[in-house]
Amino acid sequence: MVEINLVGLGIGMTLTLMAVALHFSRGTEWTPAADISQEVLERRASTVPETDFPEPMNRSIGGGGVAAGAVASGEEGAELEGEAEEESSSPADIPEDEVEYFEVEYAKQGATIEVANNETVLEAGEDEGMDLPYACRQGQCVSCAGQITSGGSSEDYVVHDNQQMLGDAELDDGYTLTCVAYPKADFTIETGEAP
């Protein structure tokens, strides 16, 4: 009986000591999971291709507008003056009392007419009832092209008001864009001739 009591007592004490030991021993500390939300956001952002669009509130949008407004009176005024100067340099603006006339022979039409130096070769021909080719009437295509056959560069005979299609070699061959060509000498032209 005594032996049984000792064994029971031993087991009881062992369990008690274990419970006490476990109670006072340091447990494994709880640590919160790392916050990876920023990392996830950055990773997602890196999968979106970069664009050239300006950022919202970019200074070039807001600031630029304000700056443009602030200088509008000055710069716009200067720009308008510049435009006015450009316009006044166009042969089309030569006042009637300063106009000079030149004899232009339209070879294919078999007609020679007086063309004012504030009138284009195209308009002058049309005013005489000629059916001349054209499209843009702004020097930006070659539909109205013709060739001055009086010898030398077409620029010896006409002033081109902002033609953008013919190179120097073509001008030297006598080619002209009749919609923006104002006479400054007498000449003969083959209309409907493009380089």
Ligand code: FES
């Ligand atoms: S019509 Fe286009 S350049 Fe004369």
